[in-house]
Amino acid sequence: MIANRPSRHDLLTIGQLSERSGLATSALRYYERLGLIHATRTTGNQRRYTRGTLRRIAFVRAAQRVGLSLDEAKVALDRLPEHRAPSGTEWDGVAQSWQSRIDEQIAELERLKAKLTGCIGCGCLSLTRCGLYNAADRAAAAGPGARYLLTRDPATGPEPAPTDGPDSV
Amino acid sequence: MIANRPSRHDLLTIGQLSERSGLATSALRYYERLGLIHATRTTGNQRRYTRGTLRRIAFVRAAQRVGLSLDEAKVALDRLPEHRAPSGTEWDGVAQSWQSRIDEQIAELERLKAKLTGCIGCGCLSLTRCGLYNAADRAAAAGPGARYLLTRDPATGPEPAPTDGPDSV
DNA sequence: CTGCAACCTGAAGTCGGCTTCAAGTCAAGC
DNA sequence: GCTTGACTTGAAGCCGACTTCAGGTTGCAG
Numbered sequence: 364m365i366a367n368r369p370s371r372h373d374l375l376t377i378g379q380l381s382e383r384s385g386l387a388t389s390a391l392r393y394y395e396r397l398g399l400i401h402a403t404r405t406t407g408n409q410r411r412y413t414r415g416t417l418r419r420i421a422f423v424r425a426a427q428r429v430g431l432s433l434d435e436a437k438v439a440l441d442r443l444p445e446h447r448a449p450s451g452t453e454w455d456g457v458a459q460s461w462q463s464r465i466d467e468q469i470a471e472l473e474r475l476k477a478k479l480t481g482c483i484g485c486g487c488l489s490l491t492r493c494g495l496y497n498a499a500d501r502a503a504a505a506g507p508g509a510r511y512l513l514t515r516d517p518a519t520g521p522e523p524a525p526t527d528g529p530d531s532v
Numbered sequence: 533m534i535a536n537r538p539s540r541h542d543l544l545t546i547g548q549l550s551e552r553s554g555l556a557t558s559a560l561r562y563y564e565r566l567g568l569i570h571a572t573r574t575t576g577n578q579r580r581y582t583r584g585t586l587r588r589i590a591f592v593r594a595a596q597r598v599g600l601s602l603d604e605a606k607v608a609l610d611r612l613p614e615h616r617a618p619s620g621t622e623w624d625g626v627a628q629s630w631q632s633r634i635d636e637q638i639a640e641l642e643r644l645k646a647k648l649t650g651c652i653g654c655g656c657l658s659l660t661r662c663g664l665y666n667a668a669d670r671a672a673a674a675g676p677g678a679r680y681l682l683t684r685d686p687a688t689g690p691e692p693a694p695t696d697g698p699d700s701v
Numbered sequence: 702c703t704g705c706a707a708c709c710t711g712a713a714g715t716c717g718g719c720t721t722c723a724a725g726t727c728a729a730g731c
Numbered sequence: 732g733c734t735t736g737a738c739t740t741g742a743a744g745c746c747g748a749c750t751t752c753a754g755g756t757t758g759c760a761g
Binding site: 389409427432 | 750
């Protein structure tokens with residue numbers, strides 16, 4: 364095995380990886396427990412990371428930014444090669460799905476923004492028929508797509524009937 | 533007191549409020565503990581809410597959507613009148629600041645998206661100089677503005693020196 | 702060869718935003 | 732007036748994503 368030898372100097376200690384990735388060492392160990400990254404060990408049991416680990420971490424962080432949990436990130440990550448940079452095709456699928464997630468998120472923010480603007484115009488937030496009110500009320504209970512910015516989806520509960528008569532204040 | 537009487541039928545039980553707001557009753561009690569909403573009590577100690585409470589809840593949910601914590605939402609909420617719909621001017625300040633938060637978030641997503649697109653084009657995620665890599669690496673450690681989509685800011689830690697030499701793989 | 706920073710482990714703690722539980726009380730329709 | 736479902740409380744539990752801690756080991760500069 365002459366190719367692929369991570370020649371000693373290409374190996375990072377956890378401290379170095381921490382510095383370069385911006386993640387705390389504790390976080391890196393946590394990621395390892397979750398199977399997001401892997402390390403070889405020295406004879407003395409210390410972790411050593413290949414530089415490719417930085418790529419995996421980059422991937423995970425980006426995944427978080429598009430709203431994925433670490434578990435979800437792992438699923439996506441597992442579909443990419445562990446020791447190489449992904450090929451264009453491999454990367455494509457992932458990137459595509461992220462694109463649409465991002466687009467959804469942007470669209471959602473645009474909607475919220477539009478509603479805010481409307482509210483400025485009308486000086487409302489009265490209950491009668493404010494877009495923002497309706498946004499937070501019904502949209503919060505709507506399906507996926509409103510979820511990502513909220514820390515947790517609160518509307519997994521009832522939301523049973525359209526018990527909203529006319530918004531009689 | 534003829535004006536302002538919440539004539540009995542304008543008062544909602546916690547169950548009704550739950551239904552109309554999409555929040556669980558437990559969440560509503562939790563919001564009350566945080567001071568986000570308030571209730572009067574019946575002689576038998578049950579909560580009764582005015583319809584205006586729906587407005588407050590709407591506000592809080594919207595605040596969460598722009599990335600505020602409940603504590604932050606409370607601060608904003610406390611600057612608006614408790615029993616009336618806010619005036620245009622009152623609403624303006626809040627809306628303005630939310631607008632810019634939203635704009636930041638959108639911009640951030642656009643950046644991420646652009647980087648993803650770049651990655652599709654170049655088939656990269658190689659360590660050499662991938663925008664996405666740099667995004668997740670440095671941008672994650674960057675100041676406020678990258679924070680909101682991440683559940684927690686991981687870069688409150690060190691990130692001490694520009695220890696990033698050339699990206700020698 | 703020594704000293705000390707960096708590393709190791711498992712267990713426990715933290716934080717925000719809730720939910721669940723147990724045990725008891727209220728309100729309203731028959 | 733009784734039943735039954737909606738309500739009350741405080742305390743504890745849960746989730747994700749980590750951090751902190753305590754007590755022990757390693758690796759490398761001098």
